[in-house]
Amino acid sequence: MPYVSQTQHIDRIRGAIEGRLPAPADSARLVSSWQRSFEQYRLDPGAVIGPRVLTSAELREVQGKEEAFLRASGQCLTRLHDMIRVADYCVMLTDAHGVTIDYRIDRERRSDFKHAGLYIGSCWSEREEGTCGVANVLTDLAPITVHKTDHFRAAFTTLTCSAAPIFAPTGEMIGVLDASAVQSPDNRDSQRLVFQLVRQSAGLIEDGYFLNQTTQHWNLFGHSSRNFVEAQPEVLIAFDECGNLVAANRKARECIPGLNGPRHIDDVFDTSDVHLHDIARTDAIVGLRLRATGATLYARIRAPLKRTSRSTAGVTDSIARAQQTDSQRTLQLGALGRFLHSADKRIAHNAAVALRIVGKRLPILILGETGVGKEVFAHAVHDAGARRTRPFIAVNCGAIPESLIESELFGYAPGAFTGARSRGARGKIAQAHTGTLFLDEIGDMPLNLQTRLLRVLAEGEVMPLGGDAPVRVDIDVICATHRDLAQMVAESSFREDLYYRLSGASLPMPPLRERADIRDVIEAVFDEEAQMAGHVLTLDTRLAERLAAFSWPGNIRQLRNVLRYACAICDSARVELRHVAPDIAAVLEPEAANQRTLMHANAHATPYDTPHDDPSDERARIVEALTRHQWRPNAAARALGISRATLYRRIAKLGIVGPHRS
Secondary structure: OOOOOHHHHHHHHHHHHHOOOOOOOOHHHHHHHHHHHHHHOOOOOOOOOOOOEOOHHHHHHHHHHOHHHHHHHHHHHHHHHHHHHHHOEEEEEEEOOOEEEEEEOOHHHHHHHHHOOOOOOEEOOHHHHOOOHHHHHHHHOOOEEEEHHHOOOHHHOOOEEEEEEEEOOOOOEEEEEEEEEOOOOOOHHHHHHHHHHHHHHHHHHHHHHHHHHOOOOEEEEEEOOHHHOOOOOOEEEEEOOOOEEEEEOHHHHHHOOOOOOOOEHHHHEEOOOOOHHHHHHHOOOEEEEEOOOOOEEEEEEEOOHHHOOHHHHHHHHHHHHHHOOHHHHHHHHOHHHHHHOOOOHHHHHHHHHHHHHOOOOOOEEEEOOOOOOHHHHHHHHHHHOOOOOOOEEEEEOOOOOHHHHHHHHHOEOOOOOOOOOOOOEOOHHHHOOOOEEEEEOHHHOOHHHHHHHHHHHHHOEEOOEOOOOOEEOOOEEEEEEOOOHHHHHHOOOOOHHHHHHHOOEEEEOOOHHHOOOHHHHHHHHHHHHHHHHOOOOEEOHHHHHHHHHOOOOOHHHHHHHHHHHHHHHOOOOEEOHHHOOHHHHHHHOHHHHHHHHHHHHHOOOOOOOOOOOOHHHHHHHHHHHHHHOOOOHHHHHHHHOOOHHHHHHHHHHHOOOOOOOO
């Protein structure tokens, strides 16, 4: 609910714009933003709908473009959240367009923040949401606190947001760091400490991104005190092999005159007695005199990280890997990183094993029931390896007719058979060249083709159907099946030599009902489906508990379909049991499911379609429900098993008047 009534908020906004009412704190920026929101973007200050949220596919595309930015910021986001989480703040990182690409939030407050629109994938541009922390930073390129009724839209007047810009080494803004709370003291002075922490953290992210983007150059780390050069350098300067300045961080540009234009490092520092390249080799801290002011800056020089010799490349790479943070590793590993940190020890073990063997030319066999996510895990393994940019070709051996599977897998030469393409066709194995071939349901592959597949694995070449010359292929192979291949070998329905060739590493995936992290899986799948629905949704706690207790014979695939249906038909901000398909609801909670089924059956009928309906009884039921729920329409509609719109129609038809209008 808005912090103030919609009418009060609208009057205050219009009054400040027209000059009739006093402006809020930081008036120049806020009133200017209010005016743009109202006059230029034609936004409604009384709107109570949350922000637009990207779909999962759209979010992945945006995050993919910001990989280096995300890698540089992950540890700082976690650190900032650790400092302010006790006061119920969440931390968000947006790109330069206001799209939330990363965030930190306490699990127990997740629902509250999502309901307020503070969620990954949410969009916070001024054009869409009006005055808010992120939007004002994007517009003015300066930090700000937007406190409660400072927001343009009534939907956000419970929020307090402190935000700061993050700039690239080129000076271009690349994102915004924001700390927001759903509830906070009315006095905006209570936000001063959080505001300073956000500004400080944004600077740390800038410096981390600076170093990430300038690894190919010489880097100078400086501070006015020798003791802080190693611990917390303030000045960062990058220069090329010839000494030409390439970039400098904000602190350097503030305290060293003339860094904004093309300069040589010798024009900035008096280097007559030292050679900066020699300083890098000794890793010493030296005092450099600034030519413009005569002050001393203590500095250390780092040589380009990409200029390592072959003899030392391995050592340098090992040091770099050792210095990576957990959040950076997780980001680089992508989906496999999430498996690696699973609360289910079996899933985490499988991910750890896969991480060690990926790229080692060792076939992987993933075992598990249908729907447990074998292909998702296989794709995660592919994305964690050196072949992540190469093809990932998936083939379901059980879904292709036996008469076509040979040509699908191995391809065929021109004119190989009647109906063949005149130019022939590359098979799936050839398409996977330099990448990964994923053979799902390998246990359903016909015996005669198992022999040919064995040759591909042994010789590294494939013979197209009707061809006269083999084609060399370089592939990693991952297979999956729900069958017991060892038993099939004993029954002579699967080749023993192929079984041993494929099972270089066997990774059993537990069914969803047995996973210790089932609640995390439900939450992750729900988040993806809610994003696909295109608006902010939260999962009812009671429904989440019932979902976690369900046996899920169809595993994650069944769970996804159930949640996709619920998100699609949800008519409120919270997905509840009444939104679940009747057949599943009947298992989750039979009594509530019966009510849900009756509601569904009556959805297309008027209240009095049959002669047995008594309007006086209907009126009494509605008045009783409204009274019991303090005349709150949403709660009363849920109690009656009808939608809010239906309740309003019946109230109007029966002439029911609330106590506040009598």
